[in-house]
Amino acid sequence: MNLTKIKQPFTEIFPGDFSGNPMQRMTPKVLFSTVFPVEFKNPKLIIFNEKLSEEIGLGSYEEKDLGFLVGNHLPDNVKPYSTAYAGHQFGNWAGQLGDGRAIYAGEIENQSGEKTEIQWKGAGATPYSRHADGRAVLRSSVREYLMSEAMYYLGVPTTRALSLSFTGENVVRDILYSGNPQEEKGAVVVRTAESFLRFGHFELISAQQEYNTLQDLLDFTIKNYFPEIQSEGTAKYKDFFENVANRTADLMVEWFRVGFVHGVMNTDNMSILGLTIDYGPFSMMDEYDLNFTSNTTDLPGRRYAFGKQGQIAQWNLWQLANALHPIIKDEKFLEDTLNKFGDYFWKEHDNMLCDKFGFGQLLESDEDFFTNWQGLMQEFQLDYTLFFNVLERIEEGRDLKTEFENISYISLDDKAFSKIKNFINQYKLRLEKNDISKEKSQELMQKSNPKFTLRNYLLYECIEEIENGKTILLEKIITALENPYEEKFPEFSVKRPSKYDDVSGCSMLSCSS
Numbered sequence: 001m002n003l004t005k006i007k008q009p010f011t012e013i014f015p016g017d018f019s020g021n022p023m024q025r026m027t028p029k030v031l032f033s034t035v036f037p038v039e040f041k042n043p044k045l046i047i048f049n050e051k052l053s054e055e056i057g058l059g060s061y062e063e064k065d066l067g068f069l070v071g072n073h074l075p076d077n078v079k080p081y082s083t084a085y086a087g088h089q090f091g092n093w094a095g096q097l098g099d100g101r102a103i104y105a106g107e108i109e110n111q112s113g114e115k116t117e118i119q120w121k122g123a124g125a126t127p128y129s130r131h132a133d134g135r136a137v138l139r140s141s142v143r144e145y146l147m148s149e150a151m152y153y154l155g156v157p158t159t160r161a162l163s164l165s166f167t168g169e170n171v172v173r174d175i176l177y178s179g180n181p182q183e184e185k186g187a188v189v190v191r192t193a194e195s196f197l198r199f200g201h202f203e204l205i206s207a208q209q210e211y212n213t214l215q216d217l218l219d220f221t222i223k224n225y226f227p228e229i230q231s232e233g234t235a236k237y238k239d240f241f242e243n244v245a246n247r248t249a250d251l252m253v254e255w256f257r258v259g260f261v262h263g264v265m266n267t268d269n270m271s272i273l274g275l276t277i278d279y280g281p282f283s284m285m286d287e288y289d290l291n292f293t294s295n296t297t298d299l300p301g302r303r304y305a306f307g308k309q310g311q312i313a314q315w316n317l318w319q320l321a322n323a324l325h326p327i328i329k330d331e332k333f334l335e336d337t338l339n340k341f342g343d344y345f346w347k348e349h350d351n352m353l354c355d356k357f358g359f360g361q362l363l364e365s366d367e368d369f370f371t372n373w374q375g376l377m378q379e380f381q382l383d384y385t386l387f388f389n390v391l392e393r394i395e396e397g398r399d400l401k402t403e404f405e406n407i408s409y410i411s412l413d414d415k416a417f418s419k420i421k422n423f424i425n426q427y428k429l430r431l432e433k434n435d436i437s438k439e440k441s442q443e444l445m446q447k448s449n450p451k452f453t454l455r456n457y458l459l460y461e462c463i464e465e466i467e468n469g470k471t472i473l474l475e476k477i478i479t480a481l482e483n484p485y486e487e488k489f490p491e492f493s494v495k496r497p498s499k500y501d502d503v504s505g506c507s508m509l510s511c512s513s
């Protein structure tokens with residue numbers, strides 16, 4: 001790998017703490033602290049993402065690069081740091097947080113001039129680790145690596161993963177917070193993104209009333225990541241806020257399209273660029289349920305349930321609006337923009353549903369159709385991904401009973417089947433009103449409805465295998481997730497096996513990582 005081009009432009013512009021003091025502490029008035037990854041004695045590579053490495057300008061992997069991938073060996077030009085941010089967690093202001101287990105190596109530019117930030121996740125404690133150890137376990141690292149790549153290939157904006165390595169060290173975690181801490185294998189993921197800036201970065205400096213730095217951070221963000229914004233003065237910051245709101249709405253619509261539940265939509269986990277970031281207790285939907293939350297810490301309130309993600313994104317944007325108010329100074333504008341978020345989100349959401357059903361345009365009657373559909377999905381616990389796969393082949397005249405038995409998580413009686421039949425008839429009638437050809441409609445469905453989604457039980461099985469030193473399932477999953485709109489392996493096109501219904505890590509997860 002060519003590591004010599006990695007730079008740290010962020011640290012040249014913003015106030016930082018260069019003491020290298022790794023002690024966990026508050027760091028007012030600085031946006032970052034220099035910090036060094038720990039040295040791991042016995043690291044071992046599990047996966048390296050050759051395609052991504054070439055794409056971002058790092059080139060191909062050689063054995064000696066493992067030292068860099070776990071943070072052990074740094075060329076002179078790599079001066080690592082972690083950033084301070086704040087956040088609202090589960091609806092409450094949490095004050096200063098920061099990169100507690102993420103350390104930046106810096107930024108690399110490829111031949112087309114595209115820049116990518118590179119971070120280690122799990123390479124040791126930083127001033128922002130609070131009471132935690134800055135380590136990550138294999139379990140959560142495999143989940144982050146594979147899910148972020150799966151999202152990328154699904155076409156959902158996301159951070160990405162360059163490598164996954166064992167650290168050779170064990171880490172103690174209490175998975176269920178039940179007073180039963182256990183040793184688990186430690187791992188490091190190298191992750192990449194155009195930028196890892198979060199809502200929380202802006203919230204922190206605004207809360208500390210460092211408005212000059214806030215304006216500098218806005219200017220920096222707009223210049224580097226929002227080239228479409230050409231306005232000047234206050235208009236520039238208004239355009240920025242509108243832009244962030246739209247990108248966030250677009251992201252939420254994408255999460256609904258593929259059935260992704262993030263699980264911890266705190267403002268420190270909201271990317272300012274509208275990327276999916278911080279893969280923790282997330283889940284892809286198996287049985288459709290608007291109330292489903294994948295995070296055990298989110299019970300009983302279900303603040304971060306699947307169906308609430310649009311609303312929560314809007315709430316998070318309110319917090320960003322408050323943070324930017326000292327610069328934008330126009331309450332009415334901020335309020336109007338937040339209200340427009342709702343309209344824009346629902347419009348895009350309904351268009352997305354039209355695509356999934358193969359409808360060329362939204363008709364007035366579709367609102368009722370969608371409501372009926374949601375009722376059906378919810379009542380008969382139908383699998384979200386598989387349902388649309390069944391619809392796609394509905395004209396093939398397969399046996400409806402078998403098709404729906406295979407995708408429901410409950411047993412269906414005659415009454416259920418008659419309701420399902422009824423709905424399918426409604427659907428066929430609706431298709432007849434289409435203003436596009438059958439082929440176009442099929443095309444829309446094929447590109448909107450994945451054939452493969454990375455379900456939690458698959459991750460669970462894959463993690464178990466890697467822990468036992470095998471990578472057969474891992475390789476198969478990588479092939480499947482790189483081609484999510486094709487059916488590469490029929491054995492992945494089935495609902496979650498019932499033996500996993502109540503297994504921790506297969507439907508619900510804790511934040512413990």
Ligand code: AMP
Pocket residue numbers: 097098099100101102125128129130132133134135136264268269278280511513
């Ligand atoms: P999360 O909910 O995973 O996004 O984490 C919330 C905050 O806790 C962030 O500031 C993280 O950096 C920090 N954090 C989570 N896990 C750890 C860990 N193992 N070590 C240090 N900091 C952590």
Ligand code: MG
Pocket residue numbers: 268269278
């Ligand atoms: Mg986080």
